[in-house]
Amino acid sequence: MTTVGFLYPGHFAEDEFPRMEVILDTTIRLVVNRTEPGEDDRRPDTLRTLGEPERLAAGVEELRRAGVESVVWASTGGSFVYGWEGAHGQTTALARAAGLPASSASLGFVQAVRALGAARVAVAATYPEEIARLFSEFLAAAGIDVVATHSGGVTTAAEAAAWGPDRLKELAVAADRPEADAVLLPDTALHTTAHICDLEELLAKPVLTANQVTVFEALRLARRRTWAPQLGTLFAAREAPPAPVGWRPAGE
Template sequence: MTTVGFLYPGHFADDDFPRMEVILDTTIRLVVNRTEPGEDDHRTGTLRQRGAPERLAAGVEELRRAGAESVVWASTGGSCVYGWEGAREQSTTLARAAGLPASSTSLAFVHAVQGLGVARVAVAAPWSEETAGLFTGLLSSAGVDVVATHSGGAATAAEAAAWSVDRLKELVVAADRPEAGAVLLPGNAVHTAAHIRDLEELLSKPVLTANQVAVFEALRLARRRAWAPQLGALFAAREAPPAPAGRTIDGE
């Protein structure tokens, strides 16, 4: 049995995780500890408070007791707000507090892009243009070529959580560009686990979503491969593809 843990702010789309657990191998367990989200908006100050070290450290004991082998901070906004270097430091601090390998959704997106061997991406962000810019800035600082960013304009996590699959399709179509090798859909409050294959079939290319990449990252840290095509191209490869030539994404 491989058990991996997630710190998730609130309850907006936390049901994505049990859904993915059912789809994955029966020897994989996804444990979610819900942290206090604070105010339900995407303002920079709120996002920084949401990802504060003391708030994350308070949630790790439950994951340790559950036998987690790794932990991921499942908040794109609460990690990208710190920038590339700041997000890496946030995960290092979390790893020390947990005594486990740790990462965040923002770093997971970067590692997933690298894992797919994609050269260019488009971003379909549910948030405001300001918050979308924070995420795009982190990707660019990590060496990811972002060819387009489209903002869905959701002011709160609750608003994004209520979006239908048709609204998600509109968002990814608006963001997509022919030169993009994948479309990234950040925002852990958006329900995507049941829709990834539909979105990929619509665009004829990989679609990476927040809770999906968070799970892939947790399994990567636990050194556990999982094959689950229902969760999209990211989980469809039996073996990880080679990293692209040149600069490595995590700076090693």
């Protein structure tokens, strides 16, 4: 049994994790501990407060009792607003508090892009323009070429959590560019688990979504690989795939 843990802010899309647990190998357990979400307002200062080390450290004891092997801070906005160096400092503090390997959704996106071998990406962000730009700058600092950034202008996680598949498709299509090897949806408040393969088929390229990437990162830290093509190309290869050439959606 491999057990991994997540600190998730609030309750907007935490139900994504039990859905993914059902799809994954039966020997994988996903444990979620909700942190205090604070003010639901997507401004840089609010997101920094959301990811303060003290707030995250307060949530790790329950995960330790559950026997988790790694911990991931499941908030993209609450990590990339600290910048590339700051996000690493945040997870270093979390690892010390937990006594376990730790990471964040933002750093998970970097690892997932590298696992796909993608050289260029497009960002389909629900966030306001300023926040979406900060995520693209974070990726650029990691050496990832961001060819387009599209902002959905959503100012609260509650609004993003209410989006259905049609809104997700509109967002992804608006962000996509022919030269992008993958499209990234960085909001952990979005419900995307049931729609990843549909998005990949629509765009004819890999799609990375925040909660999907967060689980991939937790399993990577626990040194557990698994095969779950229902969760898209990221989980469709038993080994990390090469750079996408003549890509086809998972399952074809």
